[in-house]
Amino acid sequence: MFGKNNKTPLPPKKKEDIPYIKEGIKFKDWKAKNGSAHKWRTIRWSVLIGINLLFVLSFMFDLSLLEGSLSGSRLFGFYLMDPFNSLQMLIISAYTGHIKLLTMNFIIGFATIFIFYFLMGGRTFCSWICPYHFLAEWGEKLHNYLVKKKKIKEHTYNIYLRYVFWAGFLILAFVTQQLVFENINPIGILSRSMIYGPGLVLLWILALITFEIVYSKRFWCRYVCPVGATYSMVGKLSPFGVKFELDKCAHCLDCQKVCLVPHELWFVEKGKATSKRHDVGSDCTRCGLCIDACPGNALSYTVKGLDKIL
C-alpha cells in the first residue's frame, strides 16, 4: 500500500538505448511511424456493446441466450452472479439464516464468475462489459477537453479510497439488512434500464457523469465503485494481463495519459523500473488503451508463464 517499493530501480537508460535515437530519427517521426491505431478500443467497444445488446435482445425476443441483467444472469442456462451484490447478500443471509435456502444455481453462478475473472484479470469486467465504463469514457474525453481549455481544474484522490467504500457498503448492508449499494449501483441501474425500460433513476447516472465531467475525472470508477474493488481482489493473481518491456520504452508517458489507473503504470517513468519486464497490477482493467497509445509497442497483452514457453 501507499506505493511502497522496496526493490532498487535499474539505472536510467543511456541515451543511445532509447528506441528512436537508436533508429536515428526524431521522436515525432518515430511516433508517427509507429502510429497509434484504435485497434483494441474498437474490439473492446464491440464486445461491450455486443454483450449488452445480447441482454436486451434476449429479453426483447425471448431468446435463451443471455437472460437477466448484469446483477444476475443466465448464459445458455448457466447462472452468473454479480460478486459484490452476492457478497452483500451472503453476509446478511449468513446472519439471518436465509443462506441455507440459497440454490445450487446461485453457487454455480458465484463460482463461475469468481473463476472466470480470476483467470481473466478481475477488472477486465470493468472495461469489457460494464456499460457505465463506456459512458464514463466519453465523459472523460469531455473532461479532458475542458481541462485543456482551462475551464476546470483536475481533482484527484487516493486510489485506495475504493476499499474504504467497499468495506463501508458491506457494513451498511449488514446494519440496514438491505442491499443498499444496489440502489445506487450504476452498473445495475444502466443494465436494467436498457433491458426492462428506463426510469427516473437514470437522473442519478446523469448526476454522476456530470460530476465526473466537471469536477473529478472518472471519479466513480477510480475511487468509489465497490464492484470494481471486488473484481480487483478477485484478479489479484490473475495470469492474464499487460506486460511492459523496458527496452522498447522511450518514457513518453503517453500510456499514463490515457490510463484509468495510471498508478499501475508506475514503471514507465524514467528511472523507476526495477527490471527489464514488468506486469501491471490488479487495478488494471485490461482495456488496452495503453497498448494502442504506445508508439514503441512496449506494452502488450500477455498470459504470465505462457509467453515464456511460446
Add this chain to the structure above:
Amino acid sequence: MDKSDHELNRRQFLKSSAIAVGALAAVGAGVGYLQKVTAENRINQKFLRPPGAIDESTFIYGCIKCGLCVQICPIQAIKLAGIKDGLAYGTPYIDVRNQACDFSCDSMQCVETCPTAVLYFKQFKKEGEKAIEKYGATHERNAEYNPFPVQILAMKSIVKMGVAQVKQDSCLAFQGKGFKGTPRGSDFKGINRSPYTGDAKATPVSEKVYDEKICNICVKECPIGETAIVMADEGNGNLVPEVLSGCTGCGVCVMVCPTEEPSIVVEPIKS
C-alpha cells in the same frame, strides 16, 4: 519512493478516507430516512410479490434485482419497481389490474429461475410429491390418468400471494346487475387462460365476450376454481361472489372485473 512522498500519500489517503466515511454516512442517513418513511407504509403491504415470495424482510435483501423472473414469465405479469418506491427499487411485483398471474405457465417458472431463493420452491416441491402419491393411487384405477393437473393444482393451491376482497358497493352482482360485452374494452392488453375453454395458452381478455344475467366473470375466470371463489346465495336469493380460503391472490378476478374501478381487489399477504 522516498519518505516524504510516502508521508504525503498517507496524508492524502487519510483525507480521502474522511471524505469516503462522510459520503457513506450520508448514504446511511438517506437509507435510514427511507426506512423510516417506508416503515409506516410497509412495503410488504404495498406490493403483490410473485408466487412463492418469502417474507418481505428477507425478500428485500435476498432479491438481487436481476430480473430473471421478469424474463421467464410467459405472460409478462411481473414488473420491476421504480426508484419512486425507495428501497424496493428493482424488486419484482405484479400489477394485477393490468396483467395478473394466471398460472398458465403450469410450472411456476419464476420460482424455479430465482437464484437467491426469495421465490422459494421447496414448499411447492412437497406439495408436488404429495400430488405424485395421489397420482399413484388414481393411476391404478385409471391408467390414462394425466398426473400433471393434480401436481399443478397442488402447486397452485399452496401459493399465497394475497387474498381477494369483494367491494360490495360497486360490485355488479351485489346490485343484481348482469354484464354483456368485453369486460375491459377492446384496447386492453392483458391475457389469461380461461379454465373452462380447455385452451393450452392464455388468450387476450379483449377477445372474450360475456353475456351474464348476474355478473360472475371473476368466478368464471378464476384459475383455482371452487375452492377460491364461488357464487353464493346472499341470503335473499341473490347470487354474489364469495372469496374462500383457497384464494391464492393471483389477481385474475381483478384483471377481468368490468367496473371502472375494480370491484374486487387483492390484498398482499402480510408477513
